[in-house]
Amino acid sequence: xxxxxxxxxxxxxxxxxxxxxxxxxxxxxxxxxxxxxxxxxxxxxxxxxxxxxxxxxxxxxxxxxxxxxxxx
Amino acid sequence: xxxxxxxxxxxxxxxxxxxxxxxxxxxxxxxxxxxxxxxxxxxxxxxxxxxxxxxxxxxxxxxxxxxxxxxxxxxxxxxxxxxxxxxxxxxxxxxxxxxxxxxxxxxxxxxxxxxxxxxxxxxxxxxxxxxxxxxxxxxxxxxxxxxxxxxxxxxxxxxxxxxxxxxxxxxxxxxxxxxxxxxxxxxxxxxxxxxxxxxxxxxxxxxxxxxxxxxxxxxxxxxxxxxxxxxxxxxxxxxxxxxxxxxxxxxxxxxxxxxxxxxxxxxxxxxxxxxxxxxxxxxxxxxxxxxxxxxxxxxxxxxxxxxxxxxxxxxxxxxxxxxxxxxxxxxxxxxxxxxxxxxxxxxxxxxxxxxxxxxxxxxxxxxxxxxxxxxxxxxxxxxxxxxxxxxxxxxxxxx
Numbered sequence: 364x365x366x367x368x369x370x371x372x373x374x375x376x377x378x379x380x381x382x383x384x385x386x387x388x389x390x391x392x393x394x395x396x397x398x399x400x401x402x403x404x405x406x407x408x409x410x411x412x413x414x415x416x417x418x419x420x421x422x423x424x425x426x427x428x429x430x431x432x433x434x435x
Numbered sequence: 436x437x438x439x440x441x442x443x444x445x446x447x448x449x450x451x452x453x454x455x456x457x458x459x460x461x462x463x464x465x466x467x468x469x470x471x472x473x474x475x476x477x478x479x480x481x482x483x484x485x486x487x488x489x490x491x492x493x494x495x496x497x498x499x500x501x502x503x504x505x506x507x508x509x510x511x512x513x514x515x516x517x518x519x520x521x522x523x524x525x526x527x528x529x530x531x532x533x534x535x536x537x538x539x540x541x542x543x544x545x546x547x548x549x550x551x552x553x554x555x556x557x558x559x560x561x562x563x564x565x566x567x568x569x570x571x572x573x574x575x576x577x578x579x580x581x582x583x584x585x586x587x588x589x590x591x592x593x594x595x596x597x598x599x600x601x602x603x604x605x606x607x608x609x610x611x612x613x614x615x616x617x618x619x620x621x622x623x624x625x626x627x628x629x630x631x632x633x634x635x636x637x638x639x640x641x642x643x644x645x646x647x648x649x650x651x652x653x654x655x656x657x658x659x660x661x662x663x664x665x666x667x668x669x670x671x672x673x674x675x676x677x678x679x680x681x682x683x684x685x686x687x688x689x690x691x692x693x694x695x696x697x698x699x700x701x702x703x704x705x706x707x708x709x710x711x712x713x714x715x716x717x718x719x720x721x722x723x724x725x726x727x728x729x730x731x732x733x734x735x736x737x738x739x740x741x742x743x744x745x746x747x748x749x750x751x752x753x754x755x756x757x758x759x760x761x762x763x764x765x766x767x768x769x770x771x772x773x774x775x776x777x778x779x780x781x782x783x784x785x786x787x788x789x790x791x792x793x794x795x796x797x798x799x800x801x802x803x804x805x806x807x808x809x810x811x812x813x814x815x816x817x818x819x820x821x822x823x824x825x826x827x828x829x830x831x832x833x834x
Contacts, residue, residue: 369571373703376710383717390725397718404707404714411700414573414599418590420581421605421630429604431587 372407376400444523451521454528460519465491465530466538469511482507484515484530492529493517499533507535510642514538543643547650551677554652559659565683566664568695569632571703574601575696576631576663578621581606585637585668585689592693597700603631608648609638615651622657622665634661635692636678637668649676658682668692790821807832 367375379400383393420429441449454460467484474480478497483490493515507513517532537544554560575593579585586604593600607621608614618636625631636658638646648654649669658665658681667682668689679685686692737744782788786796796819797804804810810829818825 369573370569373571373706376707380710380713380717383714383721386721386724388721390721393718393721397714400714401711404711407707408704411599411703414597414601416594416599417601418594419601419603421603421624426603429581431590432582 369407369410372403372410376404376407379403443526447521447523447526450526450528451523454519454521457519463515463517463519463530465515465517467491467513467515469507469513470509472507472509480507480532484513492527493532494529495532495535503535505537512538543647547643547677550650550652550655551680554655554677554681559655560680564659566662568664568666568684571698572632572696574603574631575693576625576634577602577604578607578618578625578634578636579604579638579689580609584639585609588689589635589637589693592690593697596694596697599700600697605630610641610645610648614648615654618648619651619653619657622654622661626661626663629663631663633696634663634665635668635686635689635696636665636682637686637689637692638670639689640670643674646670646676649678651677654678655681666692666695787821790819795820795825807834 379396382388383396383400388396418429419426465484467486469482470485470490472480472482478500480495480500482493484493485491495517505511513535514537515530515532516534517530519528519530521528558564575589577586577589579589581604590602593602605621605625607617609618622634622636625634636649638649643650646669649667655677658667658678664683666684666686667676667679668686668691669676669678675685684695686695732738790796798817798819799810799814802809804816810816810832812829812832814829816827816829818827
């Protein structure tokens with residue numbers, strides 16, 4: 364799952380939902396799709412959780428932390 | 436002899452005549468920047484023209500204003516054609532303008548139009564070339580000055596929408612000499628070193644001159660060739676710079692640019708939550724469907740009385756066995772009857788029967804003798820009678 368970008372993961376979630384809602388899946392595939400969807404959605408939530416705020420500025424090829432100067 | 440003083444009025448009149456009689460001053464062509472421009476209710480225009488070190492009062496009478504092609508505004512650089520004269524009452528000399536056109540600004544604007552047309556013809560503005568802004572960019576690259584409202588707005592809006600956003604600022608000058616080159620380099624650097632997933636380039640409002648770097652061709656080309664999608668947020672709501680036309684998306688303000696680049700985390704979480712719901716509902720429905728089918732099956736008789744089918748089979752089996760038995764017996768009797776018939780028939784025809792009745796069979800060398808000619812004198816014959824044989828010899832033949 365790692366190689367999926369976040370955007371691809373979200374598109375996959377949509378695809379799985381559509382498949383599950385079409386009635387032509389047998390029970391076993393439905394269960395498998397369900398688990399796949401749930402696992403993927405937890406993965407997405409996890410990515411959102413793990414992202415951490417970084418405001419940086421490029422100073423001679425180096426990313427340093429950037430803070431807004433105080434308003435005068 | 437005492438010098439007689441002249442009055443102020445006489446002095447001013449003298450100066451006015453001096454000025455009015457000067458050839459050059461009758462027709463001056465002056466370059467300068469407009470300031471404290473006032474359009475008087477009478478329709479006359481009062482303003483001063485200045486450069487870095489001096490100013491001069493100007494007036495354009497209502498009669499001349501119709502052939503102006505633009506509305507003069509403070510800060511505008513203009514070229515003025517008029518006559519210098521003196522307003523005696525105030526002892527002030529001023530230019531009585533007869534014509535005015537934009538200076539530089541005008542040519543800058545023309546240059547903008549020319550470049551825009553050229554790039555448009557080349558297809559740099561084509562919508563088909565515009566890249567989609569990724570819905571969930573990992574990193575936002577921002578090219579603007581490190582001071583000022585633009586970066587502040589972008590950071591505020593982005594962090595509000597996604598507290599864990601990652602913004603990389605690449606400071607660039609947004610005005611003046613060399614700015615365009617720096618901006619172009621910045622875009623190229625972001626691309627070459629793949630420093631972000633989407634770029635925002637922008638600056639605050641300003642005159643056409645202030646925004647000029649964003650109208651330069653090298654910036655336009657760099658934007659066009661950028662493989663990273665670019666959102667431009669330059670200048671005012673309405674007037675577009677060339678960068679805005681070439682960019683993949685134009686945002687009216689830096690904050691709007693941040694909103695377009697950074698998805699709102701709560702929305703994303705909500706979407707994910709909705710998907711999970713859809714999965715649960717769909718699976719539940721599927722299971723119920725299956726249960727229904729299962730129950731329907733169970734009600735079928737074949738499950739209710741599983742033996743019923745077997746009994747049926749047993750019955751048919753018995754019947755079959757019975758019919759087999761009967762048919763074999765019949766066949767047997769039939770065969771017996773036939774056999775007896777054949778035997779009795781055989782008996783009837785059997786030569787033994789005739790022998791019993793006194794007949795005999797004469798044979799010569801195993802062949803039955805039927806006619807006199809069949810034998811010769813002295814032949815040995817065998818006569819078969821009912822209970823044995825009699826061997827004889829032929830003595831006489833009588834036809």
